[in-house]
Amino acid sequence: MTDFPSSKYERGKIIAKTGIKIGTNYAQRYIKKKVNKKESSGTDSEFHSENAKEVFKEFTKLRGTALKIAQGMSMDQGFLPEEFADVMSQAQYSVPPINKALVRSILKKELGAYPEQLFQSFESEAFAAASIGQVHKAVLKDGRKVAIKIQYPNVRETIDSDLALAKTLAKRLVKKGSDIDPYFEEIRSTLLDETDYRREGRQIDLFHSRFSNLDISIPEWVEEYSTERVLCMTYLEGRHLGEFLKEDPTPEQRDHFGQLLWDFFHEQILDNDYIHADTHPGNFLFTYDDKLGVIDFGCVKKFPEVFFRNYLNLLPTHLENDDKSIRDLYEKLGVIKPGSEPGDQEQVYFDFAKNYGMTFAEPYRNDVFDFGDPDFDKTIRHFTKDAPLSNEPRGNEHFIYTTRVHVGLYNLLIKLGARINTTRSKEILSEILDVEFQPA
Structure with missing residues (x-):
């Protein structure tokens, strides 16, 4: 009893059909624009949105890995038309839910009883649904409000x-x-880690103990109502970024929550422990008591120490504009090939990576940085669009998730338009890397 295709053939057929359809749409559009050059940009926007909606509709049927790709599209900083990022943001928490009968069946299988036997109350309508599971509100028999995350069938398989x-x-x-x-x-x-909800429960416990003393709200794991495919945690009240921005927050409110986001990620670095590596709006709440709520701990990473230290060292070397040290780190991190020299065929990759790195280092040049500056957003998008095309992979595999953290954080702060004080973050990095940040 499932709504999803689970065989390789069925899933491959949907992906192939979607790719062919979207590819054909863009090819026809290209030819049409060549013939009629008076097409307006407004029409372009509508065209991109319709194609993005088509991709989202098909990926929704697949859920799982496919919707994880859609989540990645939602954080895009220039590779895709902006309309794709807008549409794909739905993959973060607004996917159509599975049917109620299937929810009951899963709970009975995983927890041994139906929801009316397990809970004081259980809302059969999911209030959030994303790539690998959907979330329901419930009240335990002891009166605690909880969120019950139920994994879609066959996702792991x-x-x-x-x-x-x-x-x-x-x-x-x-x-x-x-x-x-x-x-x-x-x-x-x-x-695979993300589909193990017991592992996620342990991560909730870990982050709760690490950050509950800050202005960070972390739910508590309720282990007795959790399995590998059902996760129970205490419920946090708050609103996501989009809802918060619709309230027309003051600059002070934007700065406040932006500062909490910025500080949260730098405090994680200080602990030299697991890092929340799924930085998209669906995983954060702006609570009504002015705290930052963090609500999803499926994708947390503990990066290899040597890799992560080299990655962090990119910041001071870029701020110092030290080409020799930057080149050395790029070789260690697999961005450019070993033994490269200035002016050789690797120079184009070196130049791009260095300029992109300089942009990401910019907030640390002063004690206060304005992510609401439109020129900063344009610069990031320019370098993303201007990335050198290559048919060979570049960079250590761990860049997949460090980039997700870094780009995701900057994307959130740009949307908030927040002004950030970087003093504490520079102190943390100075302590870890044994470097001094020079005054601007």
Whole structure:
């Protein structure tokens, strides 16, 4: 009793059909615009939105890995038309839910009883639904309000088939002999972790103990009502970024929540422990008592120490504009090939990565930085669109998730238009890296 195709053939057919349809739409659009050059940009916007909606509709049927891709599209900073990011943001918490009978069946299988026997009350309508599960409000028999996350059927079983299909497609595009296995294994292991709700429960406990003393609200894991595919946690009141912005918040409110986001991620670095690596609006709440709520801990990463130290060291070397040290780090991190020299064929990758890195280092140049500056947003989008095309993978596989954290954070702050004080974050980085940040 399931709404989802789970075989490799069924899922591959949907992905192929979607790709062909969207590709044909864009090809026809290109020809039409060549013939009629008076098409307006407004029509362009509508065209991109309709195609994005088509992709989202088909990916919704697949859920799982496919919707994880859609979530990635929602954080895009320039590779895709902006309309794709707007539509795909629905993949963060507004996916059509599974039917009520299936929800009851899953709870009976996982927890041994139907919801009316387990809880004082249970809302059969999901209030949030995303890539691998949907969330229902409930009240425990002891009176605690909780959120019950229920995993969609067959999600775990489809990860390998989805990634196998993606890998087959990728091998047609990359340079012959390129090793793409580490990238796919990194994604696979992370997705498998995300489907283990007991693991997520333990991460909730860990983050609750680490951050509950700050202005950060972390739910509590309710282990006795949790399994590998059902997760119970205390319920947090708040609103997501889109809802918050519709309230027309004051600059002070924007700055306040932006500062909490900025500080949360830098405090994680200080602990040298697991880092929340799923930085999209659906995973954060702006609570009514002015705290930052963090509500999803499926994708948390503990990066290898050597890699992560080299990654962090990119910041001071870019601020110092130290080409030799930057080049050395890029080689260690796999961005450019070993033994490269200034002016050789690797120079185009070096120049792009350095300029992009300089942009991401910009907030640390002063004690206060304004993410609401439209020029900063344009600069990030410019470098994203101007990325050198290559048919060979570049960069360590762990960049997949460090980039997700970094780009996701900046994207949230840009949407907030927040002014951030960077003093504490520079103190943390100085302590970890044993460097001094020079006054602007």
